[in-house]
Amino acid sequence: xxxxxxxxxxxxxxxxxxxxxxxxxTVESGVLAGKPRTIIMDRPSPEDLxxxxxxxxxxxxxxxxxxxxxxxFLTWKKIRVIDFVIGDHESALNRxxxxxxxxxxxxxxxxxxxxx
Amino acid sequence: xxKKTYAVPGEVVLDDLLAGFPHASAxxxxxxxxxxxxxxxxxxxxxxxxxxxxxxxDFILRSNMGNSRGQIFQRVVETGETATVEGDIINRGRKRIxxxxxVSPLHTRRGSxxxxxxxxxxxxxxxxxxxxxxxxxxxxxDIIGHSPKMQAVFEIMPLMARTDASILITGETGxxxxxxxxxxxxxxxxxxxxxxxxxxxxxxxxxxxxxLFGHVKGAFTGAVRDKLGMFKLADRGTIFLxxxxxxxxxxxxxxxxxxxxxxxxxxxxxxxxxxxVRVIAATHRSLREQVECGAFREDLFYRLNVLQIHLxxxxxxxxxxxxxxxxxxxxxxxxxxxxxxxxxxxxxxxxLNYHYPGNIRELRNIVEYCANVCRETKxxxxxxxxxLFEQGRDNHATAGPLAxxxxxxxxxxxxxxxxxxxxxxxxxxxxEREMILQTLKTxxxxxxxxxxxxxxxxxxxxxxxxxxxxxxxxxxxxEKR
Numbered sequence: 001x002x003x004x005x006x007x008x009x010x011x012x013x014x015x016x017x018x019x020x021x022x023x024x025x026t027v028e029s030g031v032l033a034g035k036p037r038t039i040i041m042d043r044p045s046p047e048d049l050x051x052x053x054x055x056x057x058x059x060x061x062x063x064x065x066x067x068x069x070x071x072x073f074l075t076w077k078k079i080r081v082i083d084f085v086i087g088d089h090e091s092a093l094n095r096x097x098x099x100x101x102x103x104x105x106x107x108x109x110x111x112x113x114x115x116x
Numbered sequence: 117x118x119k120k121t122y123a124v125p126g127e128v129v130l131d132d133l134l135a136g137f138p139h140a141s142a143x144x145x146x147x148x149x150x151x152x153x154x155x156x157x158x159x160x161x162x163x164x165x166x167x168x169x170x171x172x173x174d175f176i177l178r179s180n181m182g183n184s185r186g187q188i189f190q191r192v193v194e195t196g197e198t199a200t201v202e203g204d205i206i207n208r209g210r211k212r213i214x215x216x217x218x219v220s221p222l223h224t225r226r227g228s229x230x231x232x233x234x235x236x237x238x239x240x241x242x243x244x245x246x247x248x249x250x251x252x253x254x255x256x257x258d259i260i261g262h263s264p265k266m267q268a269v270f271e272i273m274p275l276m277a278r279t280d281a282s283i284l285i286t287g288e289t290g291x292x293x294x295x296x297x298x299x300x301x302x303x304x305x306x307x308x309x310x311x312x313x314x315x316x317x318x319x320x321x322x323x324x325x326x327x328l329f330g331h332v333k334g335a336f337t338g339a340v341r342d343k344l345g346m347f348k349l350a351d352r353g354t355i356f357l358x359x360x361x362x363x364x365x366x367x368x369x370x371x372x373x374x375x376x377x378x379x380x381x382x383x384x385x386x387x388x389x390x391x392x393v394r395v396i397a398a399t400h401r402s403l404r405e406q407v408e409c410g411a412f413r414e415d416l417f418y419r420l421n422v423l424q425i426h427l428x429x430x431x432x433x434x435x436x437x438x439x440x441x442x443x444x445x446x447x448x449x450x451x452x453x454x455x456x457x458x459x460x461x462x463x464x465x466x467x468l469n470y471h472y473p474g475n476i477r478e479l480r481n482i483v484e485y486c487a488n489v490c491r492e493t494k495x496x497x498x499x500x501x502x503x504l505f506e507q508g509r510d511n512h513a514t515a516g517p518l519a520x521x522x523x524x525x526x527x528x529x530x531x532x533x534x535x536x537x538x539x540x541x542x543x544x545x546x547x548e549r550e551m552i553l554q555t556l557k558t559x560x561x562x563x564x565x566x567x568x569x570x571x572x573x574x575x576x577x578x579x580x581x582x583x584x585x586x587x588x589x590x591x592x593x594x595e596k597r
Contacts, residue, residue: 014178015206065178065206078571084208086175102340104208106167 001027003096004053005089006063007038012085012092016066017046023089024056030097046070053079062092062101137236143222144173144233148189151232159310159351160215160237162208164344173235178206181217192219193230205237209312209349214240242307259295260443263433269296269425276423277303282375284360284420285398287427290477293398294358296425301354306394309353312346317362318579325367326383335384345382347374347391354394360420361401361412362582368413371395375419395420430472430479437468437479444480445495448487456490462497470504503546549584552577556586 003026005012006019013019020043025036041048050073053061060080074081085092087107095101134141134154140161142153150168158164161176168176174186181188181203192199198220204212216238221230261267276283277300285293294313301311319327322336330345346355357363363371374380379390397420406412430437441459449456459467463486472478482501490499552570559565567577581587 011175014175015180017206018180064175066210067206067212068210071210075573076571083210086171104341104343106171106341 001059002057003027003060003062003093004056004058005092006049006061007089010088010090012062012064012087012089014064014086016049016063016070016083018044019049019063020044022049022052023093024058025093027097032093032097036093050074060096062089062096140237140239142168142173142235142237144189144235146193146231148173148186148233150176155351156309157237158344159349159353160207160213160239161205162344162349164342164348166342177235177237179203179215179217179237180205188217188219189233192221192233196221196230202240207349208344216240239308239310242302259292259299260440261433261436262439263428263436265428265433266436269427272425273300274303276300276425279423280304280306280394281422282394282420283396283423283425284403285396285425285427286403287398287400288429288473288475289400290472290475291427291429292476293400293427294356296427297354297356297358297396297398300396301356301394304354304394306353310350311354311356312350313356313358314346315358315579316367317359317582319575320578321364321367323575324364325370328367329370329380329382330385330389331383332385335382339384342382347380347393348389350393351391352393354396357395357397359399360397361399361403361406365411365413368416372413372416372419375416430475437472438464440476440479441467441483444483445487448484452487454487454490455493456487456495457493459486459495460497463495463500466497466500466504545584548580549586552580552584552586 002024005023005025006016007013007021007023008019013021020041022039022041023036024039026033039052041052046067050070053074054077058079060082061074062082062085064083064085066081066083071081071083082096082101082103082105084104085101085107087105091107092101092105095105095107130143130152131154134143134152134157137154137156140154140157140159142157143151145151149170149172153165153168158168161168161178163176172186173189181201188199188201198218201217201219202214203217204214206212218236218238220234220236222232222234223229224231259266259270261270273296283297283300285296287293297313298311301307314324314327316324326335326339326343326345328345328347330343330348331339333339333341357371370380374391374393375395378392379388381388403412403417403421407414407417430440441464445456445459448454467482474481482504485501486495486499490496552566555566555569556563559569563577563581564574567574570577572580
């Protein structure tokens, strides 16, 4: 299974449509298979990002805010979308591997000493 | 009681200050994290005070103002000058809202360096809607009609926009209840605030309660955090409760208490939430009949029925069918880049004499079909959906202006027999209904498996089952007829 996380630096990008950087992780039998790879896109574009998701055969997308149109498109394509996640993408990935990540989750690193 | 936040101990209560602002506002600290926010900010973003405080502002706002790494905030702190930027946000409802942001520095008495920021986010959706050009405007914001019955509706609408009383909109499916509600909201003093629509018939009762009133963390299994309800999101705006006739009785009691007290308890909550919301309700059912049979509370009916608009079905709107056919044809021709310009006499004759049980929605879909199928400049009989010919004769027989079947037209049409479904091969709802039935047969009525096979969530399947009347026992449907 492949998981894509929209990223902005160390964090889950606040918006799907403004994302220019994604982290793709491959999971086999519930554990990470290798180091997640980062892809920098030419420009932020929800269409390009959706195409990338299709081409890469992604099964799950973890992102921040996403417009309903794009959300419906991805779920229609049978891709699970965990949206409105706030926090660093490494924690998000760990949580999803533990089966504990849900839409709207705010991860521990979000508050306090946040440096952007 | 919410904890008070002081800018400087003993001086100003920031919460009180922000409460007086007419726009969504928040105070940020030097690290651009939210210190406090007002109710409108909660309504705009969908995040409550307790969740948002302490979080970096753009994670909550999700704006496109070019502030992804705090550049604009940083600039305001450094220059000490207020910045105004137009952009949009994506709220928790996955809706994009155009917003004008104003970011101002906040100083303390002792130092010249900014110690925080005041962020004001003004919802400018209404401005954007009126600024759209004719070519690209969304037709859904328009209401079209020249018939005397529609003129009477148009005359009463400005009066309804000026008052703050509850409105009940009645009318068959597809008559434009949603558009009337939104137009009244946009033209009312609440127009610059949120317009939240929720279909009371589309969600299971427990989920509907949570959606409407929100819940607190731990209220039920899966409630892992506080969630603001639609009433809270619509604060100072309008909430549009469509298919109010389908609202379960226990929730009707709660709705009544909101209308009376302007306050409610979220699911599992102990703190009473105050809201200032105008309620517009709509239904295709006769609420009086529902009151008589005990399915709808009489006191709520009178509370909602302060002002009433009845939207006439299309078959009672003399002259509007022709007008709407031409309007939608022009609209779709432009959108699709087609050269189709008019209807042939035969096609027009058929269309003008059709019964339109689905009203304007059905008429629009027919025109969209024709505009897609037609390869010439004139729409011929062959370009029309086939079900018009097959059902046409029956419709003519009952197409009198006061046809008794009209009141339950939606239920009867959608929940038609399988022979009717097969006859309307070009009608997507009928095909979809048949598809659901077949899948449920395959799974022996197991909805979870059926939803999986159809590639939908269980809620989507449930909503469609209700929509097509598949959950009603065969006997009860028969009695209606």
